[in-house]
Structure formats: C-alpha cells, structure tokens
C-alpha cells in the first residue's frame with residue numbers, strides 16, 4: 001500500500017491566482033477575465049468551452065505568453081509572469097505550441113518548410129534532421145503526399161493540419177489549441193485529437209484546447225467552462241459534463 005504522504009507533491013505546470021484582464025480604456029473598457037484561479041498539471045488534457053465572447057481565446061493567449069498578465073498571479077513552468085519582460089515571454093513561448101482558429105501559415109513556404117520553421121526556433125535540432133522530422137509529422141496527419149504543396153493549393157482542412165503539424169513537431173511542453181478541429185471532417189478531427197492525447201500521455205505535454213465539439217469531450221482529463229469572463233464552479237462543470245454525455249448517446 002502506498003501512503004499518500006509518501007508521494008512527492010505534484011506541482012502545477014500552470015497556476016493562475018485571481019487573474020483579471022481588461023481591454024481598452026475609459027468607457028470602452030471591457031473586463032474580459034474576472035478573478036480566474038486555476039491549476040493545471042503536467043500531462044493534463046484540458047478542454048475549455050463556453051459561449052462566444054466569454055473570454056476563452058483571451059485566457060488561452062495569456063497561458064501561452066502572448067499577452068501579459070495585468071492583475072493577479074500567473075505562473076507558468078514555475079515562473080511568475082505578472083510584470084514579465086518581453087524577453088521572458090519570448091523564452092516561455094519556445095515551450096508552447098499554438099494552433100489558432102485561423103491557421104497563420106506562411107503562404108510563400110510549402111507545407112514542409114512551414115512545419116520546419118517551428119524547429120528552426122530551437123537550437124536542439126540538427127539542420128540535417130529538420131526536413132525529415134517535418135515530413136514525419138505531416139505524414140502522421142495524413143499529408144505525406146502534400147509536403148511540397150503551398151498553402152494556396154491545399155484545402156482549408158489540409159491547411160489546418162499543416163498548422164497542427166507545425167505546433168506538434170517541436171514537442172512543446174504546453175500545447176494550446178483554439179478550435180483546432182473546427183475545420184476538419186470527423187475522421188481527421190479524431191486523428192488530431194488522438195495524436196494530442198498520445199502526446200499528453202507519452203511526453204507529458206500539457207494540452208489546453210478550446211472546443212465546442214461535443215464528440216471529443218471524452219479525451220479530456222478536465223473540462224473548464226468560461227462564462228462572461230469567469231470560470232464556472234465545480235458543480236456547473238459536472239452538470240455540463242453529464243449533460244454532454246447524455247446528449248451524445
């Protein structure tokens with residue numbers, strides 16, 4: 001028998017305490033995140049859902065160091081980011097992969113080079129391995145025969161898969177996805193979600209994904225709901241999850 005006390009305490013990888021965020025000033029000032037406290041642990045796959053305009057993307061970009069924390073405490077990988085310098089945020093971003101709602105591919109680079117870009121940001125990869133690693137990841141996403149294609153000649157779903165390959169290829173510690181499967185058909189959506197789950201399990205990648213797709217809720221270790229800038233409480237979370245389970249039957 002293991003006694004609970006014998007286990008080392010698990011530290012959260014991401015920890016928010018009373019985080020607030022505002023956009024704009026004066027009359028136009030919008031209170032976008034309200035008193036958010038949240039701990040996320042290594043290897044967790046967290047699904048974030050909630051109504052349009054409730055603050056999900058704002059929260060996600062803050063978790064990835066794309067915007068600074070104005071009020072409260074935001075700790076990622078043990079580092080306090082309230083008041084962080086641009087250099088600190090840039091360094092943090094090397095550990096974070098993003099998949100945005102809009103894919104943000106470089107239109108003048110083919111699929112392989114787009115994926116390779118993410119490896120070039122790191123100094124841990126050999127120049128000579130980069131093309132192969134990029135191609136392997138594109139193959140995993142079913143794009144093995146499209147590595148030389150430019151984004152203009154790919155479908156919306158294929159472009160989204162290139163963006164996903166780019167985010168996954170450097171094996172980030174944290175992976176953030178904003179509706180990563182929205183542009184995909186059911187089958188490719190499943191492939192992407194399974195790949196993410198595998199990454200969470202084998203590499204202890206922490207994944208936070210915004211989605212409205214009820215069909216993929218089953219992969220989540222935790223579901224958080226953002227409503228009007230606030231996190232819903234545990235009871236609401238549980239009620240939401242059981243309703244979704246019922247609906248999907």
Ligand SMILES: Nc1ncnc2c1ncn2[C@@H]1O[C@H](COP(=O)(O)OP(=O)(O)OP(=O)(O)O)[C@@H](O)[C@H]1O
Nearest residue numbers: 023024030032050051052053054055056057058059
């Ligand atoms: N750059 C910005 N300047 C001003 N207001 C903003 C900005 N970005 C977002 N907002 C406002 O903050 C609120 C939260 O926006 P956010 O994009 O986080 O919502 P969301 O939950 O991701 O919505 P959706 O599901 O539609 O993507 C919205 O009311 C939005 O209008």
Ligand SMILES: [Mg+2]
Nearest residue numbers: 056057058178
């Ligand atoms: Mg959004």
